[in-house]
Amino acid sequence: xxxxxxxxxxxxxxxxxxxxxxxxxxxxxxxxxxxxxxxxxxxxxxxxxxxxxxxxxxxxxxxxxxxxxxxxxxxxxxxxxxxxxxxxxxxxxxxxxxxxxxxxxxxxxxxxxxxxxxxxxxxxxxxxxxxxxxxxxxxxxxxxxxxxxxxxxxxxxxxxxxxxxxxxxxxxxxxxxxxxxxxxxxxxxxxxxxxxxxxxxxxxxxxxxxxxxxxxxxxxxxxxxxxxxxxxxxxxxxxxxxxxxxxxxx
Amino acid sequence: xxxxxxxxxxxxxxxxxxxxxxxxxxxxxxxxxxxxxxxxxxxxxxxxxxxxxxxxxxxxxxxxxxxxxxxxxxxxxxxxxxxxxxxxxxxxxxxxxxxxxxxxxxxxxxxxxxxxxxxxxxxxxxxxxxxxxxxxxxxxxxxxxxxxxxxxxxxxxxxxxxxxxxxxxxxxxxxxxxxxxxxxxxxxxxxxxxxxxxxxxxxxxxxxxxxxxxxxxxxxxxxxxxxxxxxxxxxxxxxxxxxxxxxxxx
DNA sequence: CATCGTTTTTGATCTGCATCAATGCGGTTG
DNA sequence: CAACCGCATTGATGCAGATCAAAAACGATG
Numbered sequence: 001x002x003x004x005x006x007x008x009x010x011x012x013x014x015x016x017x018x019x020x021x022x023x024x025x026x027x028x029x030x031x032x033x034x035x036x037x038x039x040x041x042x043x044x045x046x047x048x049x050x051x052x053x054x055x056x057x058x059x060x061x062x063x064x065x066x067x068x069x070x071x072x073x074x075x076x077x078x079x080x081x082x083x084x085x086x087x088x089x090x091x092x093x094x095x096x097x098x099x100x101x102x103x104x105x106x107x108x109x110x111x112x113x114x115x116x117x118x119x120x121x122x123x124x125x126x127x128x129x130x131x132x133x134x135x136x137x138x139x140x141x142x143x144x145x146x147x148x149x150x151x152x153x154x155x156x157x158x159x160x161x162x163x164x165x166x167x168x169x170x171x172x173x174x175x176x177x178x179x180x181x182x183x184x185x186x187x188x189x190x191x192x193x194x195x196x197x198x199x200x201x202x203x204x205x206x207x208x209x210x211x212x213x214x215x216x217x218x219x220x221x222x223x224x225x226x227x228x229x230x231x232x233x234x235x236x237x238x239x240x241x242x243x244x245x246x247x248x249x250x
Numbered sequence: 251x252x253x254x255x256x257x258x259x260x261x262x263x264x265x266x267x268x269x270x271x272x273x274x275x276x277x278x279x280x281x282x283x284x285x286x287x288x289x290x291x292x293x294x295x296x297x298x299x300x301x302x303x304x305x306x307x308x309x310x311x312x313x314x315x316x317x318x319x320x321x322x323x324x325x326x327x328x329x330x331x332x333x334x335x336x337x338x339x340x341x342x343x344x345x346x347x348x349x350x351x352x353x354x355x356x357x358x359x360x361x362x363x364x365x366x367x368x369x370x371x372x373x374x375x376x377x378x379x380x381x382x383x384x385x386x387x388x389x390x391x392x393x394x395x396x397x398x399x400x401x402x403x404x405x406x407x408x409x410x411x412x413x414x415x416x417x418x419x420x421x422x423x424x425x426x427x428x429x430x431x432x433x434x435x436x437x438x439x440x441x442x443x444x445x446x447x448x449x450x451x452x453x454x455x456x457x458x459x460x461x462x463x464x465x466x467x468x469x470x471x472x473x474x475x476x477x478x479x480x481x482x483x484x485x486x487x488x489x490x491x492x493x494x495x496x497x498x499x500x
Numbered sequence: 501c502a503t504c505g506t507t508t509t510t511g512a513t514c515t516g517c518a519t520c521a522a523t524g525c526g527g528t529t530g
Numbered sequence: 531c532a533a534c535c536g537c538a539t540t541g542a543t544g545c546a547g548a549t550c551a552a553a554a555a556c557g558a559t560g
Contacts, residue, residue, distance in 0.1 A: 074401045076491050082404040084397035095390055129379055136386045140345055146396040147334035151324045153403035154332040154451025201404025208539055241326050458509055
């Protein structure tokens with residue numbers, strides 16, 4: 001299966017404070033529309049751990065992540081939590097046409113979001129076709145990501161889940177990072193063990209144990225608090241259970 | 251959390267052979283666009299068990315389910331399978347802007363699909379805003395469903411998974427079925443134990459055992475091959491682990 | 501109606517991950 | 531520097547669901 005997700009291709013052209021992430025598309029929008037966007041946008045900052053909105057709360061804006069990481073999570077009555085969205089810079093939050101959040105939105109790291117009041121944003125969508133088209137494309141990408149995630153949750157072992165997550169972060173982060181000549185890959189893993197466990201449908205103890213196992217086997221190296229080095233990306237990939245081709249790497 | 255999914259509201263207005271499912275929206279499209287749609291559409295039938303397309307295969311059409319049930323599945327190298335989409339009549343298949351299928355598409359029951367050659371369909375999307383808007387809305391609904399599904403896969407027990415699936419099918423099917431006066435709900439469960447296990451991330455043995463357990467406790471009654479009766483829907487709902495309000499029932 | 505293939509049920513056993521519990525490790529604060 | 535806090539690691543044990551295996555139910559077919 002060759003999965004040429006447009007997510008990856010677009011990523012290198014991101015513009016953090018553009019609501020629709022893809023500079024090439026924005027440039028095609030009429031300039032007065034862009035001006036109007038400028039007028040209705042504002043920034044909000046959050047500290048790591050803070051909640052942006054709770055599931056069920058009124059949410060009268062849509063937004064895109066400028067810097068940091070936000071998560072979407074669902075919680076069951078008894079407290080069991082499952083992350084259902086991981087938002088990196090340039091990712092979009094919020095659903096046009098709905099006025100309450102369906103998920104807890106949380107700042108996993110210090111976070112800056114670029115917000116747009118929802119009503120004006122929706123109005124603009126009506127007469128700016130590119131906006132809707134771009135949003136559709138992004139939503140389809142997210143749906144693909146969600147389905148990949150479902151395979152992970154439903155069928156992968158703990159070890160495969162961990163390897164997959166590390167590879168996913170590495171891929172999404174790597175465009176911004178340097179890659180050493182020998183294929184070594186160095187980047188930040190900005191999630192706590194607990195956040196990782198919520199992403200993977202595991203307990204944090206299992207996450208910790210499996211991280212230790214991968215470390216002992218030399219598949220990953222941890223440097224300091226959150227910095228991670230992957231000496232051989234392809235070898236780690238083999239632990240994910242995914243198709244070896246994968247369609248695209250980095 | 252009140253989840254007023256537009257999926258449910260729209261459902262009662264479905265038109266099976268309309269590509270975009272919602273008659274009220276279609277009616278707003280200019281009639282010559284509708285005519286052109288008519289010209290490029292054609293029907294395909296499949297028997298239960300047949301594969302519509304394999305992951306990675308060329309897919310030069312988009313389609314909507316007319317009758318029957320189709321599934322989207324991902325397969326790992328060693329054969330582990332996870333269902334990632336369950337398509338009932340009026341649901342949409344295929345991604346504009348991608349020419350290979352990312353998933354195995356399979357007929358879970360006898361199936362009729364209404365297909366549109368992709369190129370003309372994409373052309374038409376460009377100058378029929380409503381088409382894109384409707385598609386965006388449907389994709390957002392699917393994303394919400396996928397995220398609900400992720401919670402099920404990552405955090406629910408086998409028992410909760412089974413109860414959830416039965417309730418999901420009951421809800422989606424129920425609009426077409428009769429509901430007895432005493433709150434009893436009778437409908438078809440058109441999935442094999444294996445298909446259920448692929449949906450839920452379980453083995454078919456576990457599915458069978460948990461179905462038996464629910465049957466013994468009187469939460470469900472099976473009549474003949476695939477007919478299911480839920481004597482008390484609310485009581486079954488309590489077994490799903492979901493918020494008791496749920497936002498919307500049936 | 502007997503036979504056969506498919507699907508489902510049930511049983512016995514095993515195991516991967518959860519659970520419960522304690523210890524370690526920086527980083528921050530008084 | 532000591533005390534403390536949040537986070538991570540490691541250990542001991544239990545259990546839900548997987549696995550392996552067999553029998554039963556059901557429908558189709560000659």
